[in-house]
Amino acid sequence: MAESESIRAAGAGTAAGAATAAADGPPEGARSERRSPRPRLRTVVVLLVLALLFGLPWATLFAFGTGWPLPVFAAGTAVFGAGLLAFPFLMAAGHGRRRNDRASRVADTTLGVVWVLFAWSVPAGLVHLVLVGLGAGGAGRARALAVGVAAVAAVLLAWGHHEAMRVPRIRRVDVPLPRLGGGLDGIRVVVLADTHYGPIDRAGWSARVTEAVNALDADVVVHAGDIADGTPVQRRAQSAPLGAVRARLAKVYVxxxxxxxxxxxxxxxxxxxxxxxxxHNRHVVVERGGDALVLAGVDDVTAESSGLAGHRANLHGALEGADPGRPVLLVAHQPKYVAQAAAAGVDLQISGHTHGGQIWPFHFLVRIDQPVVQGLSRHGERTRLYTSRGTGFWGPPFRVFAPSEITVLTLRAGGAGA
Structure with a gap:
């Protein structure tokens, strides 16, 4: 939901990262932290988060004065207890080094269900406390709140699954760029981001997304990163339709x-x-009508800590040799890179990563780590930032109050600001 980095998915836009981080350990090639107390502290934090995520919905549905008959209470407790115990192992099997897709599907779906239940258990718990304080509590009202939480969660999960699996809606945004030459006025940049090809086989969905992109008659198509969870071999069939994407001037990826x-x-x-x-920390130049636009891209900000040689976010390298008089469109996966972009005088940065929060109210946590959750924003005197809500989803196959998108950015020459 998607992606803070202390919770792996806060940037991806989901709540799943806490468990995944413990499951995966450091990226391949990174230095070992076995002698550091940080992994142990992280494990304790993860366990506390999981206990809260599972515990509050359990208490709202089956405790907190509901007074359910013993068989109902025991069955509910068993389901939540089994889920809590199995969840870390499923995440480790699914998102760890083994990458078992079946385990991932079960773990991710479980997390989505628990997150939605948790989100609506919080206000229900507050209402229950108010009623008790007013002397208006009782098993009947507690049960009504429990049933209400379960019903709201069921509706949102069904709707959210439909939203996650559908071909994204087209979102159209005009972006004025004062330095853009008249020959490039009206150039259409179609943005994909966060396709996250993963444990659920979405090869058919990928093909339909490609059809939707091609119908937009793009000049430039951008994929702003997080293409998949898994290796190119694992996700070969799902990524294959990207080969059919058409663009007049360029198709670029970071x-x-x-x-x-x-x-x-x-x-x-x-x-x-x-x-x-x-x-990969480089640029290309596209031209139309006698005017030129620099399309630059940088590795993700986490690249340097991966230990992969030659991988890091290097804006200086990406712009090396570019004519400083030409406007620059920079593709950087995370919105927070906009500080560097603005300092370098970039005209437009395109990012993804946030998923628009993916499952409400996770966008509040995303906002702690990122300057923008979605949409067009302005940073400094020159730089605009467009943050996509993402084309796919990460982890839980749900999108609640954060619809996916395929974006058409129409660049306009001149204009005062966004």
Missing amino acids: TGNHEYFGEAQGWLDRMAELGWEPL
Whole structure:
């Protein structure tokens, strides 16, 4: 929901990262932290978070004065207890080094269900406390609150699953860029981000997304990272339709943080094989009507800690040799890179990573780590930032109050600001 980095998915936009971080350990090639107390502290924090995520919904549905008959209470307790005990092992099997897709599907779905129940158990618990304080409590009202939480969660999960699995809606945004030449006025940049090809086989969905992109008659198509969870070999069928994406001037791709949980260089190679330009701290120049636009890209900000040689976010390297008089469109997976972009005078940064929160109210946590959750924003005198809510989803196959998108950015020459 997706992606803070202390919770792995806060940037991905989901709540699942706490358990996943414990399951995965450091990215391949990173230095070992076995002698540091940090992994132990992280494990304690993860366990406390999981106890709260599972415990509060259990208490709201089956305790807190509900007075259910013993068989109902025992059955509910058994279900939540089994889920809590199994969840870390399923996450380890699914998102750890073994990458068992079946375990991932069960763990991710469980997390989504528990998160939605937790989110609505909080206000229900507050209402229950108020009623008790007013002397208006009782088993009947407690049961009504429990049933209400369960009903709301069921509706939101069913709707959220539909939203996650559908082809994203088209979102159209005009972006004024004062330095853009008149020959490039009206250029259409179609943005994909956070496709997260993963444990659920979405090859058919990927093909339909490609059809939707091609119908937009793009000049430039951008994939802003987090292409998949898994290796290029694992997700070959799901990524294959990207080879059919069409653009008049360029198709460009940068790595996201999730590529560095797998095979980042492999994904750069795979996208090149599919006919895309991997902007691995480099740029290309596109021209139309006698005017030029620099398309630059940087590795994700987590790349340097991955231990992969030559991988880090290097804006200086990406712009090396570019004409400083030309406008720059920078693709950087995480919105928080906009501080560096603004300092360098970049005209437009395109990012993803946040998923718009993916499952409400996770966007509040995303906002702690990122300057923007979604949409067009302005930073400094020159720089605009567009943050996509993402095309796919990470982890839990749900999107609640954070719809996915395929974005059409129409760049406009001149104009005062966004």
